[in-house]
Amino acid sequence: MNFKPIITAYKEWLQTLGFAASTVYDYPLFIKHFFTYLTQNNIHQINLITTKIVVDYYQYLEQKTGERTGQTFSTSHLNRNFLAIDKLLEFLHQMGAKNTPPPIKYSLQNSRKKPLQILTKQEVKALYEAVPLTFNEFTFSKREARQMALKLVLDLCYGCGLRKTEALNLKSVDVLFNKQILHVKQGKNYKDRYVPINAKLLKSIENFRYNYRRNFTTNRTEYLYPFKREAISNTLTLLLAQTSNTELKNKKPTLHTLRHSIATHLLQNGMEIENIALFLGHSTLESTKLYTHFLNSEL
Secondary structure, rough: OOOOHHHHHHHHHHHOOOOOHHHHHHHHHHHHHHHHHHHHOOOHHHHHHHOOHHHHHHHHHHHOEEEOOOOOOHHHHHOOOOHHHHHHHHHHHHOOOOOOOOOOOOOOOOOOOOOHHHOOHHHHHHHHHHHOOOOOOHHHHHHHHHHHHHHHHHHHHOOOOOOHHHHHHHHHHHEEEOOOEEEEEHHHOOOOOEEEOOHHHHHHHHHHHHHHHHHHOOOOOEEOOOHHHHHHHHHHHHHHHOOOOOOHHHHHHHHHHHHHHHHHHHHHHOOHHHHHHHOOOOOOOHHHHHHHHHHHHHH
């Protein structure tokens, strides 16, 4: 609580500088965890932060496992934490706290990345089959609408290869039913792209849009997915709890695993790697070639 006003001011500072909405959302959360670590180590004042304390926290994060996944954090997640704290230190200096350490500019190399995790087509099918088993505590109408919201996430993150944030920010008007495409706006690196939808997937998304979306009274009325970030992140947790596929459960997939999986399945089905790169919104082919390397190593 001692640090709460600093977090609020830090968030406003990020907004003033024009950072992306995802950064303005994520960085204060990362800083909150950092401050929790400080108070657990009896550091209750900003002027007691030293470079050693920051480095100790980085090493602590590298060893820490996620509460939901039970796995260590990815390189990109850790580097975003490090950037958030560098921005905090920059912010503190600008606010006059000259005795706090300067930004450390610490980052991990990509060599630390976890092995690529891919679901088989049967495992993806098992996730879809788990949908009707969820939300038994609700009445039929509420249960069915919530189940269709879970299915929508699978359709967007697997069927359309969207990132979690892209699925979350997709507006109803961005689904161009007459052209069978999604207009993904401000994806990674602020890039727009168009994603084609096959007829079966289009019908599924259309079914949710016109038959179930109106059942949810949230403040996200213009967005296709009705709930917030916490709910979309919990999708696979709910589905994994209902499946009997032990191997699938042990993989502890994330929504990004679905994106990796559709890319690999498209490659297996013979799609050209250049088209997969366009489908995923990759800036360079190097990112897409990861799936080629994965398939080669599997063979």
